[in-house]
Amino acid sequence: MDGKIPAVSYFQKSKTVCPVCDTGFYREELLTGRGRLIAGNLTTELRRLYEPSKKYGKVNPLVYPVTVCPNCYYAAWKDDFLLLPEASRERAEEEINQRIDLIGPVLGGIDFRANRHVEEGLASFILATHCYDYFRGEQSPVMKQGISSLRAAWLALDKHEDDPEGNYLYLAALLYRKAHFFYATALEYEQKGVQSIGGCPNLGPDLDKNYGYDGVIYLTGYLEYHHGPTKDPEIRHRNLERAKRMVARIFGMGKASRSKPQAILDNARDLYQEINRVLGVRDADPEKDAQADV
DSSP: OTTOOOOSEEEOSSOEEOTTTOOEEOOEEEOOTTTTOEEEEEOTTOOEEEEOBTTTBOOOGGGSSEEEOTTTOOEEEGGGGGGOOGGGHHHHHHTHHHHHHHHTTTSTTOOTTSOOOHHHHHHHHHHHHHHGGGSOGGGOHHHHHHHHHHHHHHHHHHHHHHOTTSSHHHHHHHHHHHHHHHHHHHHHHHHHTSSOSTTOSOOOSSSSOOOHHHHHHHHHHHHHHHHSOOSSHHHHHHHHHHHHHHHHGGGOSGGGGTTSOHHHHHHHHHHHHHHHHHHTOOSOOHHHHHHHTO
16 A cells, blocks of 8 residues: 555446447546545636645546446436437447547547546547537537536646647647537527526536536636637627626626625626726626616
């Protein structure tokens, strides 16, 4: 035992059977007690950072939430993995090589049968984003694709810290753009009644807290501001105008915002002001904008 880092995870005793290729495997689960996770700061993207501990070192909980078949690379969030619609099974079987090729060139050498590292966590969310195309609308696949893409971007940045010479910053930028697209689409679908986000029980975006619908609105505006298209000035201006009105809705009217998490309100106010500075608007007030937009 000398010199060994104590375990931060374990493998389940019962097998999970892949609904695509019928491969049996043991899912790895994160152990969370005894000081393994020391909560740190909350970022402007509502990601909870964790401090390394002397006993366990760095522990990254985002490495574990996605279940991945180690044989065919079918992947989904833990509670969705066995809920693959029967009508999609044939397509999922036909796309096995496509899923393997999706990961191989970028993250070669990963192993979902062994203990996971950041690489496997990153690959798992990329695969989940692909595989949610197989799910029905009532399972809120587009919202889950948005959250998966955002978490994948976070893990790509984590990997960049460990390997600055890799292409992980470029990969993170691609994943942020995907997250921007899926968040905007999920919110549009929700508002138009095309696809509800209600089939996503935890909107995160991280694992520590569910910021709900307000979190989705905030992050949609955030991703538009930081990762939306910028080439066409007119389109950019129009998108930012829409984003600032969207963020202003978080504040509601009168007492409506008082019960909301302070983290959402503080970050939303800062984002609202940043967008207005870019738009050249002075003395803007999100509460007044929220009332005007009702």
